[in-house]
Amino acid sequence: MALLNELAKKKEGLVSGHRLCPGCTHSVIMRQVFAVAETDKYDIVVAAATGCFEVSTGLYPYTSWNVPWIHTAFENAASTISGVEAMYRALKKKGKLNKEIRFIAVASDGGTYDIGLQALSGAIERGHQFLYICNDNNAYQNTGNQRSSATPFAGSTTTSPNGKVKFGKEQPRKDIVSIIEGHHLPYTAQASPSNWRDLMNKIKKALDINGPTYINVLEPCTTGWGFPPHMAIEIAQLAVDTCVWPLYEVIKGKVVINYKPKKKLPVTEYLKPQKRFAHLFKKGNEHLIEEFQKQVDAHWEWLLKREECGIEYGV
């Protein structure tokens, strides 16, 4: 891949002036996407689901997008982009359009894990050519940190608060990559903005595939998770180094782990700087950290074993 100096010369796809919180990584992720997309070879069309990113970059009468961008509703980013893609294919077939275009849908975890799951599943099943990027910030941060199915175990949110009776969210988070992978699509991956080279490689791979692709990206949220804005990238790095957020890809059912930390850090390193986990460090809650570690370890072991198997689908 080109050096950052080369990428920095390119025209930005997402410009300044958006109203995301200081230290928000939504725009960091999208800027990395545009940096690696080969915009000299194809144009890009983006559809967005409702969420922080949509409301702060598309605040009427302003837009921060330098590319065609469309928003309809919360649940249907995937349906919207499949409609646009179907129209593009029809026009191309009729000879009314001869441009190369790539389609990207952007949503957060609310619009992917919960509300948009049905639309996403349908769009992947129909086999449209699009890349779906889920910026996972672990809750409905746009409306003020309500629990979603992406919220991790023991995470405190406004609808799963910790207190005398409860300790935050009781259920573990949903393993969305496995759900998406069940559609047997050509490419699924999980990435983090802290490891920009890895993220860019995955985006490039996904955009070159003729078919539906899905990338799950960690999006540390300074306001909802409760850490100082300057730590955003550091938190993402800690999530990767503690294996809370493993970087891996699934190519036709075969798991490839892209980053194995030399020294796997204990989850406390990741939990400690975040206010939403502050109650775990109170006396008497040690078992919750143990449980958190157990869940992370189990998932990591499972991934390692799957990589070792190296089995592909027979299609």
Add this chain to the structure above:
Amino acid sequence: MAEKLLNWDEVLIGAAIKEPGNSRQYETGSWRVERPVWNPDTCIQCMFCWVYCPDSAILVDENGKMAGVNYTFCKGCGICVEQCPSKPKSLKMILEAEAKGKSEEELRKEVFSEDK
């Protein structure tokens, strides 16, 4: 802010916005409490500040090199300072109140007086 709000009959169908990237008219730099100051003498041009900047506020010259900070849009989150790998750091945060009325050159001398 836009100078005048549009009338209902002036708004395009589907609330379409004709001008791409027009949020650049909205200056987010006024949100800033702290500002990063850049020292070109110790900068190693790794461009990590550029790749991690949420507000596209790192200025880039025609050779793709770091050329300073765009204070019109920088919200002062401090990610660039945190991620700057050079030793000593080529970006440092100072309070906006302390930067008031001083030129960039003056600030640079003041902040980086201990570094080369």
